[in-house]
Amino acid sequence: MLPTKYFHIFRISLIERLTYRSDFFLATFMRLLPMLTTILLWSAVYQGSGKDDLSGFRLNEMIAYLLLVHISRMFSSMPGLAGGIALDIREGTLKKYLLQPLDMLHYLVTYRMAHKIAYMTTSFIPYAALFLLCRNYFTSFPDAATFGAYVLSLFMAFLVGFYFEACIGMVGFWLLEVTSLLYIVNTLNYFISGHMFPIDLLPEELLVVLRVLPFQYMAYFPAAVFLGKIHGAALWQGLLAEAAWVVILFFLARLLYWIGLRRYSAYGG
Amino acid sequence: MARLVAILYGYLLTFTNNRAAPAAANIKFGNIHFNGLASYNHRQPTGERIRMAIVEVRDLAKTYRVVQKKPGLGGALRGLFRREYRQVQAVAGVSFSIEPGEMVAFLGPNGAGKTTTLKMLAGLIYPTAGTARVLGYVPWDRDDSFRRSFSLIMGQKNQLWWDLPAGDSFQLHREIYSLKRQDFDAALGELLEMFGVGSLTRQPVRELSLGERMKMELIAALLHRPRLLLLDEPTIGLDVVAQVTIQKCLREYNASRGVTMLLTSHYMRDVEALCSRVLVITHGKVLYDGPLARLTDQFGTTKMLKLQFAGSATPDDLGQFGEVTARSGPVADLRVDRQRISGALSAILDRHTVVDVSVQDPPLESVIARVFEEGTTKA
Numbered sequence: 001m002l003p004t005k006y007f008h009i010f011r012i013s014l015i016e017r018l019t020y021r022s023d024f025f026l027a028t029f030m031r032l033l034p035m036l037t038t039i040l041l042w043s044a045v046y047q048g049s050g051k052d053d054l055s056g057f058r059l060n061e062m063i064a065y066l067l068l069v070h071i072s073r074m075f076s077s078m079p080g081l082a083g084g085i086a087l088d089i090r091e092g093t094l095k096k097y098l099l100q101p102l103d104m105l106h107y108l109v110t111y112r113m114a115h116k117i118a119y120m121t122t123s124f125i126p127y128a129a130l131f132l133l134c135r136n137y138f139t140s141f142p143d144a145a146t147f148g149a150y151v152l153s154l155f156m157a158f159l160v161g162f163y164f165e166a167c168i169g170m171v172g173f174w175l176l177e178v179t180s181l182l183y184i185v186n187t188l189n190y191f192i193s194g195h196m197f198p199i200d201l202l203p204e205e206l207l208v209v210l211r212v213l214p215f216q217y218m219a220y221f222p223a224a225v226f227l228g229k230i231h232g233a234a235l236w237q238g239l240l241a242e243a244a245w246v247v248i249l250f251f252l253a254r255l256l257y258w259i260g261l262r263r264y265s266a267y268g269g
Numbered sequence: 270m271a272r273l274v275a276i277l278y279g280y281l282l283t284f285t286n287n288r289a290a291p292a293a294a295n296i297k298f299g300n301i302h303f304n305g306l307a308s309y310n311h312r313q314p315t316g317e318r319i320r321m322a323i324v325e326v327r328d329l330a331k332t333y334r335v336v337q338k339k340p341g342l343g344g345a346l347r348g349l350f351r352r353e354y355r356q357v358q359a360v361a362g363v364s365f366s367i368e369p370g371e372m373v374a375f376l377g378p379n380g381a382g383k384t385t386t387l388k389m390l391a392g393l394i395y396p397t398a399g400t401a402r403v404l405g406y407v408p409w410d411r412d413d414s415f416r417r418s419f420s421l422i423m424g425q426k427n428q429l430w431w432d433l434p435a436g437d438s439f440q441l442h443r444e445i446y447s448l449k450r451q452d453f454d455a456a457l458g459e460l461l462e463m464f465g466v467g468s469l470t471r472q473p474v475r476e477l478s479l480g481e482r483m484k485m486e487l488i489a490a491l492l493h494r495p496r497l498l499l500l501d502e503p504t505i506g507l508d509v510v511a512q513v514t515i516q517k518c519l520r521e522y523n524a525s526r527g528v529t530m531l532l533t534s535h536y537m538r539d540v541e542a543l544c545s546r547v548l549v550i551t552h553g554k555v556l557y558d559g560p561l562a563r564l565t566d567q568f569g570t571t572k573m574l575k576l577q578f579a580g581s582a583t584p585d586d587l588g589q590f591g592e593v594t595a596r597s598g599p600v601a602d603l604r605v606d607r608q609r610i611s612g613a614l615s616a617i618l619d620r621h622t623v624v625d626v627s628v629q630d631p632p633l634e635s636v637i638a639r640v641f642e643e644g645t646t647k648a
Binding site for chain 1: 446
């Protein structure tokens with residue numbers, strides 16, 4: 001991998017993505033609106049249960065968690081990635097990665113990074129406003145070490161999300177269409193990644209399995225680290241496991257790509 | 270299962286020596302190998318002057334496995350559980366070799382295997398059998414230095430970024446190919462001047478005309494100064510003016526840079542203007558390999574005789590010399606067997622007063638159509 005080459009690709013992609021800034025701006029507002037209903041819903045849930053603690057989460061922590069999950073997903077969600085890869089395979093546009101001295105996965109990860117940075121820059125103001133409005137749900141800001149671990153877990157959340165969805169895209173070598181597969185995976189992921197609520201609320205038997213799977217790193221893990229729910233040895237183990245999943249999914253995506261190319265027939269010219 | 274293990278093993282191998290040296294030791298020198306109707310040795314190897322072939326292909330074959338769908342909903346449902354496959358042989362063992370600086374055309378009807386062959390030479394797909402060396406590399410290994418020295422251009426596909434000016438795509442191209450700034454600037458300046466589109470590089474690509482866009486595509490494909498150009502229908506959908514400009518530029522570029530070109534086209538004008546050598550492919554096999562001119566000699570069994578007689582009408586006895594294909598006033602077109610042409614001509618000149626006469630080859634299209642037909646009956 002030539003770092004300078006991909007750095008320049010990153011720069012050019014960033015320019016391209018920034019042309020869509022008004023689109024981003026609007027999308028962010030639309031995404032934040034449901035937050036209001038979420039707050040109302042969970043207040044009702046706590047009231048109804050008569051408890052002020054659900055699986056270790058108080059109401060204000062729950063709201064803080066659901067806000068933080070937005071940040072996790074900002075890093076780990078990859079809209080259009082798997083579908084794009086499958087489309088490239090189906091339409092034969094995959095050839096641009098085969099003809100040019102360019103690695104598809106390196107290129108896509110670089111492009112996606114630029115996309116994420118463009119998105120984060122343009123949506124910074126609405127997010128800052130939201131967190132400022134909701135600052136009372138946060139009891140304290142994490143210390144420097146925890147915050148460092150949080151940033152690291154977010155960066156790896158990006159990589160886990162990227163290579164996971166890239167693997168699904170590679171299924172396009174075997175199936176013509178991956179959108180329904182993707183829909184199933186994303187729906188499932190909504191629960192088991194902790195996007196909808198902290199996975200601690202799920203039954204213990206399921207939790208044992210979920211703790212070894214990569215899904216929690218796409219939503220639950222970074223948010224829980226920020227809230228100080230995971231600390232000490234568990235924090236280090238969690239970060240190491242996340243790094244291991246980055247490596248596993250990285251190689252799995254490459255392996256699927258390698259095998260897939262052998263049956264690829266470059267349809268559509 | 271064994272297949273999966275083999276695949277995994279192969280994967281590990283390529284992963285560990287990904288940047289292995291090209292198989293330069295395996296390059297075949299000069300020994301030109303052809304099959305087909307004509308053998309065509311235009312550059313015999315000699316002891317002193319050994320030239321390396323740019324493209325060396327032996328018995329290359331590709332069989333696709335195609336899913337068979339029964340019509341209707343019932344068929345679609347059955348297809349969910351049990352799929353039927355059919356083997357389609359797109360390329361059935363072709364061999365040829367191309368020397369540096371040659372401009373060669375692939376001719377053949379749709380589905381003859383031209384594009385499949387081109388895709389294998391570009392490393393897009395793996396062959397089922399046979400070998401190929403392109404610029405000394407095995408194309409489907411997709412070595413970076415191999416990919417830096419050729420370009421594949423497909424007339425219907427665009428690789429430029431649709432929403433950005435072509436200039437930005439060129440910059441990206443510079444990065445992808447790791448070109449030095451001064452080399453890039455020199456190449457770009459030269460190409461923009463040659464194609465005459467220097468003023469359009471700041472305009473988003475989607476706002477360019479089809480001809481302008483194709484020129485930009487060609488510039489992008491030539492920026493890294495490839496030694497081999499593979500062109501699949503480069504002038505498809507273009508008007509005559511744009512076609513001629515692109516032909517002219519490609520010819521100039523071939524003359525000035527000695528770049529080797531291999532193209533497929535349905536426009537005989539492209540072929541006539543660009544290529545001295547053609548490979549006729551039908552049903553995945555090379556049917557003819559040789560100069561364009563000799564294709565007409567070999568397959569064109571007739572000539573066209575255009576006659577203008579004195580007076581206002583044509584004589585009635587022309588039918589005995591050949592087939593009258595057109596007749597108006599004193600002018601007549603006559604199709605005559607090649608062997609009989611001189612006899613027919615002298616007889617006509619003896620009997621009638623002829624004002625003007627010309628002997629022409631039949632149009633290339635009809636010769637090609639004839640070759641295709643012969644290929645079909647043989648296959």
